[in-house]
Amino acid sequence: MAKNYATNYKPVDLLAVAAAREVNDGDVVFAGTGLPMLAILLAQVSHAPNAVCIYEAGTVDGRALDLPTSVGDARCAWQASIAAGLTETFYGQLHSGYVDLGFLGGAEIDKYGNVNTTVVGDYSAPSKRFTGSGGNPDINSFAKRTVFIMVQEKRRFKEHVDYITSPGWRLPKWPSGEIVHRREVFGKFYKGGPTAVITNMGVFRFDDDGIMYLDTVHPGFTPEQVRDNCSFDLNISRCRGETEKPTEEEIYLLYNRVDPEGIFLP
Amino acid sequence: MGKPQQLTLKEAVALINDGDFLTFSGFTIWRRPMAFVYEMVRQGKKDLHLFEVNGGTHTEVLAGAGCVKIWESCWVGHELYGKLGEAVARAQVEGTIIVEDYSHAQCVARILAGAYGLPFMPTALSMGTDILNPKYDNLKKAGLRDGSNPKIPLKKYDIIHDTLYDKGEILLMPAVNADWAIIYASQVGDEGTVRMFAHSYVDAETIKAADKVIIIAEEMVPDSYLRQDPDRNIAPGHAIDYIVVQPWGAHPTGSQYYYDVDADFIRTFYAASKTKETFDQWAAEWIFGVSSHEEYLEKLGVNRLQKLRANSVLGYSTSVKRGTR
Numbered sequence: 001m002a003k004n005y006a007t008n009y010k011p012v013d014l015l016a017v018a019a020a021r022e023v024n025d026g027d028v029v030f031a032g033t034g035l036p037m038l039a040i041l042l043a044q045v046s047h048a049p050n051a052v053c054i055y056e057a058g059t060v061d062g063r064a065l066d067l068p069t070s071v072g073d074a075r076c077a078w079q080a081s082i083a084a085g086l087t088e089t090f091y092g093q094l095h096s097g098y099v100d101l102g103f104l105g106g107a108e109i110d111k112y113g114n115v116n117t118t119v120v121g122d123y124s125a126p127s128k129r130f131t132g133s134g135g136n137p138d139i140n141s142f143a144k145r146t147v148f149i150m151v152q153e154k155r156r157f158k159e160h161v162d163y164i165t166s167p168g169w170r171l172p173k174w175p176s177g178e179i180v181h182r183r184e185v186f187g188k189f190y191k192g193g194p195t196a197v198i199t200n201m202g203v204f205r206f207d208d209d210g211i212m213y214l215d216t217v218h219p220g221f222t223p224e225q226v227r228d229n230c231s232f233d234l235n236i237s238r239c240r241g242e243t244e245k246p247t248e249e250e251i252y253l254l255y256n257r258v259d260p261e262g263i264f265l266p
Numbered sequence: 267m268g269k270p271q272q273l274t275l276k277e278a279v280a281l282i283n284d285g286d287f288l289t290f291s292g293f294t295i296w297r298r299p300m301a302f303v304y305e306m307v308r309q310g311k312k313d314l315h316l317f318e319v320n321g322g323t324h325t326e327v328l329a330g331a332g333c334v335k336i337w338e339s340c341w342v343g344h345e346l347y348g349k350l351g352e353a354v355a356r357a358q359v360e361g362t363i364i365v366e367d368y369s370h371a372q373c374v375a376r377i378l379a380g381a382y383g384l385p386f387m388p389t390a391l392s393m394g395t396d397i398l399n400p401k402y403d404n405l406k407k408a409g410l411r412d413g414s415n416p417k418i419p420l421k422k423y424d425i426i427h428d429t430l431y432d433k434g435e436i437l438l439m440p441a442v443n444a445d446w447a448i449i450y451a452s453q454v455g456d457e458g459t460v461r462m463f464a465h466s467y468v469d470a471e472t473i474k475a476a477d478k479v480i481i482i483a484e485e486m487v488p489d490s491y492l493r494q495d496p497d498r499n500i501a502p503g504h505a506i507d508y509i510v511v512q513p514w515g516a517h518p519t520g521s522q523y524y525y526d527v528d529a530d531f532i533r534t535f536y537a538a539s540k541t542k543e544t545f546d547q548w549a550a551e552w553i554f555g556v557s558s559h560e561e562y563l564e565k566l567g568v569n570r571l572q573k574l575r576a577n578s579v580l581g582y583s584t585s586v587k588r589g590t591r
Contacts, residue, residue: 033345033346034346056370057293057294057296057465057467058465058466058467059465065580066580066582066584069345069346069527069529069588070294070295070296070345070346071293072292072293072294072295072296072345072465072467073296073520073582074463074464074465074520074522074523074526074576074580074581074582075580075581075582076465077464077465077522077581078580078581083464083465083466084466085465085466085467085468085469085470086293086319086370086371086374086467086468087374087378087468087471090370090371090374090391091371091374091378091389094371094391095371095389095390095391118367118396119358123396123399123401123402124401124402124407125361126358126359127359128355128359129350129351129354129355129358129359129365130350130355131341131342131343131349131350131351132321132339132340132341132342132351132367133340133341133367133368133369133370133392133395133397134320134340134341134369134370135340135369135370135371136369136370137369137391137392137395137397138369138370138371138372138391138392141390141391141392141393142390142391163396164394164395164396165395165396165397166392166395167392167393167394167395171393171394171395172394172396172399173394174393174394174398174399174400174425175400175425177399177400182394185393185394186390186393186394187433187434187435188433188434189390189393189433189434189436259589260591261587261588261589261590261591262589262590262591263346263588263589264346264589266589266590
């Protein structure tokens with residue numbers, strides 16, 4: 001049966017839908033607040049009913065009746081299989097190796113998928129501070145796949161981020177700071193890394209060298225426009241074409257099942 | 267040890283000295299000991315050293331009021347209701363606060379080590395990040411890793427080679443043993459048994475890791491009641507030193523099964539926190555403009571509080587409008 005694609009949707013809807021499609025049925029997903037939460041919840045009510053969602057505040061596989069506004073919300077605990085706190089989610093679930101997919105955000109990203117959510121400028125004398133790392137680098141360290149959901153802006157897609165909050169594919173190995181492949185940093189603890197970045201303009205993936213390329217471009221944009229919104233020389237030669245549009249059903253589910261109150265989707 | 271002592275809020279806050287090392291209960295905008303935090307500002311506490319597994323609205327109140335000298339944590343903000351921690355950010359940019367960044371799970375490792383009486387806890391999370399960049403060790407730069415303060419470790423972290431299973435390099439995170447854990451609890455028994463509703467976060471570990479523990483309880487109930495379901499309790503009375511009973515003591519943060527987050531209040535605070543002047547105006551009204559938490563609640567008004575009141579089955583308010591629909 002041909003899919004019934006939506007003719008009327010907002011950029012943020014496509015972002016949520018494209019992100020949800022990264023979830024495989026049965027995945028154990030560790031998600032942050034906001035769009036990552038919408039994406040996993042949409043996946044659960046559409047193609048991935050057996051996906052399990054972990055929120056870092058402590059709940060595993062909750063079945064919220066109402067959309068949580070943060071991962072610490074009482075709503076996350078409703079019908080959860082366990083609600084055992086951060087030690088359980090970070091060490092009992094994540095460090096022990098259960099997590100398939102991490103869903104995260106970021107303020108800045110570089111071509112190796114290194115993400116900054118800490119400061120603008122030199123860390124020793126920053127011009128601006130963001131929220132800080134939160135669980136972003138932890139989830140991104142041990143999830144087998146990580147998907148970042150971000151806003152596409154030239155100043156956010158940088159050759160080098162000012163501060164590596166969350167580890168991408170090429171990283172400093174401390175204490176020397178020599179830049180090496182992620183595999184060398186994590187050694188026998190290596191499980192995977194960033195696999196996709198989804199923005200309001202396109203979907204990006206990483207090649208064998210851990211360098212970001214444009215995989216699909218969202219309807220209404222050209223690959224060149226996406227490249228012009230990156231500070232580094234984005235590889236657009238592998239672009240497969242347009243990102244699949246949201247279906248009518250996905251839009252219906254987003255606005256009626258996932259976020260009927262208009263919390264993240266006003 | 268022995269039975270915890272019951273105090274008034276003002277008496278409990280008076281126990282805190284300038285320069286003391288504090289940790290708190292809760293998670294971002296949930297179950298924070300706000301009444302205690304407001305009273306610390308009223309009493310003019312200075313040079314506080316905070317370790318927080320994560321920060322939130324309470325952090326911003328303390329940082330904005332100039333009470334904080336050292337902040338070791340991983341995150342500060344107000345979730346959906348204010349995306350940055352403006353007061354901490356301003357203080358870091360101005361250099362009036364020493365910030366030491368860890369990752370969230372590294373913070374958990376630190377409090378776990380502290381809770382279990384270990385000097386450190388290993389973790390392989392967040393390797394290869396600038397959190398570990400030796401140039402960015404701000405406590406060392408401030409000359410505070412010389413061993414003179416027994417609460418500050420000699421190194422921010424260490425890296426060891428696993429000699430037992432040969433898994434390669436792994437991080438060691440230093441224990442945190444603060445002077446005080448200030449814990450907002452859903453219920454405390456008359457003998458000090460502590461129960462949290464819906465989420466436990468890292469509250470049990472935070473209690474165990476501190477030298478002294480002050481419980482700010484929404485309700486005091488008979489210990490015999492809590493002991494009917496011991497699996498739901500997170501700490502025994504002998505771990506608790508002082509108890510303050512303070513209804514609505516977490517407002518504007520949420521307390522599951524009692525009241526929801528006061529989103530409008532936090533949004534207003536967040537807007538005010540963006541400059542020193544507007545923060546001070548806000549504090550003049552909501553902290554210094556009232557003499558007690560009871561007066562603060564009176565100023566908020568019954569209608570506002572009633573709207574936040576949690577549904578007793580769901581654990582959250584069903585009468586607050588949260589979105590645009």
